[in-house]
Amino acid sequence: MYEAFFRLTGKPFQLNPDPDFFYGSRGHRRAMAYLEYGLHQGEGFIVITGEVGAGKTTLVRNLLRRVPSESVQAAQIVSTQVGADDLLRLVAGSFQIDVAGLDKSALLQRLEAHFRAMHRTGRRALLVVDEAQNLSPRAVEELRMLSNFQEGTRSLVQSFLVGQPEFRAILQRPEMRQLKQRIIASYHLGPLDSAETRAYVEHRLRHVGWRGDPDFSADSLAQVHAVAEGVPRRINTLCDRVLLAAFLAERHDIDRDLIEDVAAELADELGGPAGGAVLAVVPTGAPDEPVGSTGGDREAGAAEPAGAASAAARIALLEARLARLEASSATTYTVLQRVLRVLRASTGALGMHRPADGEGRRRQGEPGDAGNPPVRAVR
Missing domain, CATH: 1.10.8 (Helicase, Ruva Protein; domain 3)
Structure with missing residues (x-):
């Protein structure tokens, strides 16, 4: 809407992660260096954490654009509250492996066979797990088991785990000890100064x-x-x-x-x-009482x-919501009026006929309509 007014070619502050807009702050450059180091090593786990909105997804997407497709097949999953078996199916789907109807044992065999076939063609698998803080400990353990797939001394699967700060707490649990031993680099992405x-x-x-x-x-x-x-x-x-x-x-x-x-x-x-x-x-009420409770030891009148x-x-x-709706309506009206003026100016520039003030029936709300009250500016 405002792009033409400022002579911009697009929206500069869209919310969707876009690697084209990647900005390499000091922290983002360091995080990228860790990811590239891990990619070069070709094994183990790389862990990147950061607060919501810190730029983790944009960072990963920027990295995936640099991955050489002739030597690495990269896949990304966004984890939700799924069980360990469902996570393995998500992994299979991300690499376009058909595992329909397979039990867990057969599923793992299918995954391993696929990764070995990739290795024979000179490629390896890179799995990026976004929102890793949603993984259960069992699901994290399944990812560790995938790292056991090897051909000689070479790992067939490498994983980057990207999540919010609470994922670091998950990794401190005793049952995560074996996975921690396979983390070759970890970095927390902080805010910009x-x-x-x-x-x-x-x-x-x-x-x-x-x-x-x-x-x-x-x-x-x-x-x-x-x-x-x-x-x-x-x-x-x-x-x-x-x-x-x-x-x-x-x-x-x-x-x-x-x-x-x-x-x-x-x-x-x-x-x-x-x-x-x-x-x-x-x-208002007692701190530990559920909403709507009057309290067992209080008199009924005390709840009033x-x-x-x-x-x-x-x-x-x-009332606040109503005020916002009124403000939104006024803003919409203002924008439509501005668009109408632009269209009229464009019509005049093209030499097209424009009705005189007295021609036809003037629409309510157009400039010059004495019957239409002025719109009050709302901040």
């Missing part, structure tokens, strides 16, 4: 033809870092909305105040910091103030 946040924003803008418009002030970029806490996905969420707000206000300068206004809007919509965790609204507070909280939430 202030300078990297600025470079990250400008990198993504340049990728879509940025020539200084929009113009982010130094203070605004410092505020982006403070609000998003250096997490790339949060930066994308915030900056995308900032550009939309600037477009709607027909302004090309981005200052600290605009960042703060948009951050406040996001916090209101999400119930927490921009792009961060959603806060839950819990009725909490119930009234809960009702008031619900009313406040409904």
